[in-house]
Amino acid sequence: MARIVMKFGGTSVADLDRIRNVANLVRREVEAGHEVAVVVSAMAGATNQLVVWCQTLSPLHDAREYDAVVATGEQVTAGLLAIALQTLGVEARSWAGWQIPIRTDGAHGKARIETIDGAELVHRMGLGQVAVVAGFQGLGPDHRITTLGRGGSDTSAVALAAALRADRCDIYTDVDGVYTTDPRIVARARKLDRISYEEMLELASVGAKVLQTRSVELAMKEKVRVQVLSSFQDVPGTLVVDEDEIVEKELVSGIAYSRDEAKLTVRRVPDRPGVAAMVFGALTAENVNVDMIVQNISEDGMTDMTFTVGRSDLPRAQQALASAKGQIGYADLLADTNVAKISVVGVGMRSHAGIASTMFRALADKGINIQVISTSEIKVSILIAADYTELAVRSLHTAYGLDAS
Numbered sequence: 336m337a338r339i340v341m342k343f344g345g346t347s348v349a350d351l352d353r354i355r356n357v358a359n360l361v362r363r364e365v366e367a368g369h370e371v372a373v374v375v376s377a378m379a380g381a382t383n384q385l386v387v388w389c390q391t392l393s394p395l396h397d398a399r400e401y402d403a404v405v406a407t408g409e410q411v412t413a414g415l416l417a418i419a420l421q422t423l424g425v426e427a428r429s430w431a432g433w434q435i436p437i438r439t440d441g442a443h444g445k446a447r448i449e450t451i452d453g454a455e456l457v458h459r460m461g462l463g464q465v466a467v468v469a470g471f472q473g474l475g476p477d478h479r480i481t482t483l484g485r486g487g488s489d490t491s492a493v494a495l496a497a498a499l500r501a502d503r504c505d506i507y508t509d510v511d512g513v514y515t516t517d518p519r520i521v522a523r524a525r526k527l528d529r530i531s532y533e534e535m536l537e538l539a540s541v542g543a544k545v546l547q548t549r550s551v552e553l554a555m556k557e558k559v560r561v562q563v564l565s566s567f568q569d570v571p572g573t574l575v576v577d578e579d580e581i582v583e584k585e586l587v588s589g590i591a592y593s594r595d596e597a598k599l600t601v602r603r604v605p606d607r608p609g610v611a612a613m614v615f616g617a618l619t620a621e622n623v624n625v626d627m628i629v630q631n632i633s634e635d636g637m638t639d640m641t642f643t644v645g646r647s648d649l650p651r652a653q654q655a656l657a658s659a660k661g662q663i664g665y666a667d668l669l670a671d672t673n674v675a676k677i678s679v680v681g682v683g684m685r686s687h688a689g690i691a692s693t694m695f696r697a698l699a700d701k702g703i704n705i706q707v708i709s710t711s712e713i714k715v716s717i718l719i720a721a722d723y724t725e726l727a728v729r730s731l732h733t734a735y736g737l738d739a740s
Contacts (some may be wrong), residue, residue, distance in 0.1 A: 342492035377408025398443035486547030511565035512573035586683035
């Protein structure tokens with residue numbers, strides 16, 4: 336017997352037929368003798384509609400009331416799934432985040448989980464009852480409902496698995512595992528049997544949509560074994576585990592891409608101590624996250640700084656830097672949204688040379704110019720013109736020998 340947390344995303348619970356399908360998957364685990372908790376997202380499209388209603392009434396709406404509205408989607412799904420399970424003869428009860436409670440900080444719309452009291456759930460599960468938990472939500476310090484940001488149900492599931500000391504957290508979605516790259520772009524992409532937390536975290540942070548970044552961070556910190564599975568195909572998924580559990584480590588495990596990038600270049604910045612702090616301090620004040628950064632060689636006491644931000648953050652970034660122009664003393668601010676970030680990820684990079692050179696040679700052979708480069712211990716990311724995204728991904732997938740035979 337194992338204790339399992341099962342999480343189902345919006346496409347898995349998109350309508351009543353799919354909720355019945357989920358109920359059957361849960362019943363299968365219960366009949367196998369396992370203790371089960373389920374975390375659910377809102378039905379596909381439900382959260383988007385709730386967000387639109389809030390924004391239509393007031394673009395500058397109260398974040399606390401926004402959370403009260405958008406959290407209802409998950410509560411509907413939890414109640415419906417509990418009813419579907421009861422219809423199948425499985426004892427089940429739905430739980431909102433505040434009932435457990437899942438305690439968060441007070442950052443409405445993007446709250447972070449602080450503690451989960453799982454004692455009552457463990458007691459109920461021990462008696463054979465399935466706990467159906469509304470994901471994406473918690474209880475803030477002011478006793479108001481909070482939400483965790485888009486994709487937050489993944490984080491809810493992993494955090495609950497850690498609190499319940501579950502043997503595994505199964506994330507059910509519309510794909511049947513983690514692939515070496517997007518199968519829609521590369522037909523010969525391979526599904527991975529296992530991938531390390533670090534690799535999955537890097538892939539999630541640079542554009543892979545399978546798991547939310549924060550959920551992988553939490554899984555790695557709490558050593559929660561995560562399995563990515565399909566709700567619609569009864570096939571083995573991909574395990575996300577500690578690196579020590581992977582015997583044969585791939586040189587490169589995956590290639591991710593993101594078109595949600597914008598490039599900013601601050602031209603002719605005075606090359607003196609403190610200027611970079613002013614540039615990025617202005618962006619920090621507006622909660623703009625900066626990713627790739629390049630500073631050119633100084634010439635005549637001046638330099639250029641190029642960096643990337645999320646495309647949705649570009650207007651705020653431009654406004655912040657325009658407001659600080661007199662303090663910083665730059666000449667021009669150039670923006671480019673026709674860019675894409677391509678990233679190659681693999682723990683094998685730690686012990687093998689030549690990963691970057693293979694990347695650069697493969698892109699050069701296709702006539703693709705690299706605009707910005709950044710690296711970490713297990714990742715190389717480059718910025719290219721967005722028009723070459725698919726060509727770059729296919730070329731690199733082949734260059735690193737990731738194509739399925």
